[in-house]
Amino acid sequence: MGLLPAAGSNSVGSVDRGGEGVGVGGTLKLTIIAILTTLLHVGYGNANTKACLYQFDTLAGMNVFTQVDHMPEYPGGQVALAKFLVKNFRYPEQELSQFTFFCRFVIDTTGKVIAVGILNKSPADYSPAERVLVKAVNKMPRWKPGSCAGRIVPVLFVLPLRL
Numbered sequence: 001m002g003l004l005p006a007a008g009s010n011s012v013g014s015v016d017r018g019g020e021g022v023g024v025g026g027t028l029k030l031t032i033i034a035i036l037t038t039l040l041h042v043g044y045g046n047a048n049t050k051a052c053l054y055q056f057d058t059l060a061g062m063n064v065f066t067q068v069d070h071m072p073e074y075p076g077g078q079v080a081l082a083k084f085l086v087k088n089f090r091y092p093e094q095e096l097s098q099f100t101f102f103c104r105f106v107i108d109t110t111g112k113v114i115a116v117g118i119l120n121k122s123p124a125d126y127s128p129a130e131r132v133l134v135k136a137v138n139k140m141p142r143w144k145p146g147s148c149a150g151r152i153v154p155v156l157f158v159l160p161l162r163l
Contacts, residue, residue, distance in 0.1 A: 052148035057156055060106045060115035064156040065148055072107035072155050073144040088136040091129035091163070103133055103159045109152045111142035119158055133161065 053067040074081040102119035116137045117123065118130045126134065137159070146155040 052153070054153075055156075057106060057115060059104075059117055060108075060154065060156075062154065064106050064115075064154045065146065066156050068146045068148045068153060068155055069150075070147045072111065072146040072157075075141055075143065084140065085136065085161070088139055089133055089161075091132050099129065100160060100162045101130060101133055103130075103137055103161060104157065105137055105159070106154050106156050107143045107145060108154045109145050111145045113137060113140045113143070114154075129163075 052065050052069065054063045054065045056062070057064040074084075103116065104119045105116040106114050108114050116134050118126055118134065121130070123134075145152045147153060
């Protein structure tokens with residue numbers, strides 16, 4: 001289980017596996033659930049790959065994995081994650097038009113959400129809705145951490161959120 005990990009094309013290393021304000025109500029809720037349901041069908045690990053991919057993340061200040069054997073898991077699963085986002089993400093009324101946000105974050109080795117931000121943007125450039133999204137993601141409870149070759153590792157996620 002997991003969200004969409006960042007693409008491995010920027011990877012700079014690998015680890016050998018040894019052979020292995022105002023919500024929009026129903027629309028926001030359905031969109032979040034649709035995205036998360038779609039992501040359930042995306043394969044994150046590849047049994048034919050012999051390495052977990054990682055890259056240096058400047059926001060986290062450490063190497064983070066982009067492809068792992070076992071993705072981190074949100075407590076209660078993806079339905080619980082969708083409920084959390086619907087409950088905690090209330091964006092400013094002036095931004096009720098259609099947007100897609102790409103919130104990026106790292107699940108560290110203890111399961112804590114760290115290094116939350118908007119993909120390819122500096123905090124000074126965040127819209128009011130993006131600031132609210134970052135704040136909501138920072139409130140997430142600890143996840144079950146991801147692992148590679150039996151070792152718990154930090155994992156980078158990119159969460160697409162369409163409003």
